[in-house]
Amino acid sequence: MDYEFKVKTSSEREKVEDLFDFEGCKVGRGTYGHVYKARPKNANERSDSREYALKQIEGTGISMSACREIALLRELKHTNVINLQRVFLSHADRKVYLLFDFAEHDLWHIIKYHRTAKANKKTVVTPRSMVKSLLYQILNGIHYLHSNWVLHRDLKPANILVMGEGPDRGKVKIADMGFARLFNSPLKPLADLDPVVVTFWYRAPELLLGARHYTKAIDIWAIGCIFAELLTSEPIFHCRQEDIKTSNPYHHDQLDRIFNVMGYPLDRDWEDLKKMPEHPTLTKDFKRSSYQGCSLSKYMEKHKVKSDSKAFQLLQRLLLMDPTKRLTSEQAMNDPYFLEDPMPTADVFAGGPIPYPKRDFLTEEDNDTDKANAQANDKVRSSIQNAADSGPNAKRVRLGPGPPQPPQPHNYQQQRPQF
């Protein structure tokens, strides 16, 4: 490389630390890297006083997931998909920074807030339409991705951001595209690249049974799981996550949990079940009779969602075991649920107050634990994230005041009112 070329480009290059203040403003830490809340320097002099999320990608150089995220986000533009403002390449330390709009909330924190409030017998005031608005915008964002030949592959509450006060107030932004990929031309079977991708709780049954090709239906299943979790404040397919080191997609306990909620699929409900790579293991390990009397309607009734409600009717068609029968995002958006009062709103908070606390900055102490966690997690990068945590909280952001929530798995079995 030419010396003068390097000197010239270096003098022209704007450095992230010259343009933004973000030191000590870490708001998230995960296997993907660090996220900082960043403000433009000299914000008073310029009109631009907006807040940004600055993601410093883990490791150095252009990793596969950094490459994917940059490549895809560079092409995508939709109101419900996180908007990549800018990429900073720091040549000296080979770090990559991605600049996004700052989202004050995410569904992991929102759901956790509701769960904590319930444990303390407190009510959270939110608009009646909030869950519906959230779901509609999630579907809208995924519909955009799917119609652009992009699969998300890692949908979970922590990846669904919600904008706080500002011009985009109460808007859903789908984030964390590091796993996403274009699926119009799979050069290699997707399963060869990332043996295990989606967090187990949100993972579709066909993936757990060894499906080698990802489909739109896999994202739809995850949306169904998120919808159920919004309705009940409980992860519908919550499952203890001890055995996280396996790269084998087959996961006995997770399948057991799904059957416990849904019942074991009938042959006529899922004809291709027999063709799944792990079908022999399935028939060896499971008996239909163990799940007699289990059904989604029973589970949801237990959580105070009536099976004749439009919400349930839609949920049931998002969570069909047979991927070929699951709704598409477009079909789901046209569901009668969205035409019934209360109507979804563009601001999910419908102009009302936002009851959730703002993101806290992580302290050095958090950093140390986070670092240890991150290192442990890196070893199981393709497996589940933050398994020891109470949920798949990739962001590890602390909530404001309030007692810590004891993460007891059987808590989730208790009945809880809707929010």
Place this chain on the structure above:
Amino acid sequence: MAGKFWSSSQFQQWILDRQDLLRERHGDLQILSEEEYHKVMIFFANFIQSLGEQLKVKQQVIATATVYFKRFYVRNSFKCVDPLLLAPTCIFLASKVEEFGVISNSRLISTCQAVVKNKYSHVYTAEFPYRINHVLECEFYLLEVMDCCLVLYHAYRPLVQYVADIGQENDLLSTAWKVANDSLRTDVALMYPPHQIAIACLHIACVILQKDYKTWFAELNVDFEKILEITRIILNLYELCKNFDEKKEIPQILQKVPKPKTQPSRPPSQGADGQPPAQPVVQQQQQPQGLQQP
């Protein structure tokens, strides 16, 4: 699918006209004739093809790498980065973008060494001089010059769709596919949308195979002026290649190509320490340096 092209970074930032190309290449065209410039680009497209085949990547990876290579030199002189370094860098990045996976550091470098030694010894008498740290450094510059526009739309996909629309014609697809591969040795990918390139490739394939699909072409809703421009550019390539003796001409042309100077200007007596063991003949003045370790 093709509809998405119109909102892509490729359409918005990287469809250039001939004036743009000439303006950006102005410096290099002071030294090389336009024909020589094209021959250098053909040579390196072939080099990228050889590397890609040796690495067993798909044609799509090779096509993407070749367009990355062109994009870099649309914005920069050959002097900025040695094309022999940029070529493997483009393959390395394209393999990740096209989801082919990360090519291991050692495999990339050993493949470059093998290809240079076995297929290009007539041009490069010395060993391939770069190491992975050079490639990784160069990758950042490539990404930066491309403004992080990584997703590419090639002619292959619309080509397959058009041939399917015409009816099953295996020889038509394979001939047009080869023309599309050849088109990577021209600037068409920098100048026209992929579906227009696909139609031009089909057009040429029909002429080669002496097939008459006039009615099918007539029903297309495209700007035929553009198709003819692309056809002309590709035919010019074939004309150029007829009398192009690569083995003989390329070493001479590469002599003229401006070379990077890896060190600030110094008296010639200095600066020979710690050099890589060998240097290509075409790089008589300067060799790449090892990256300084922090």
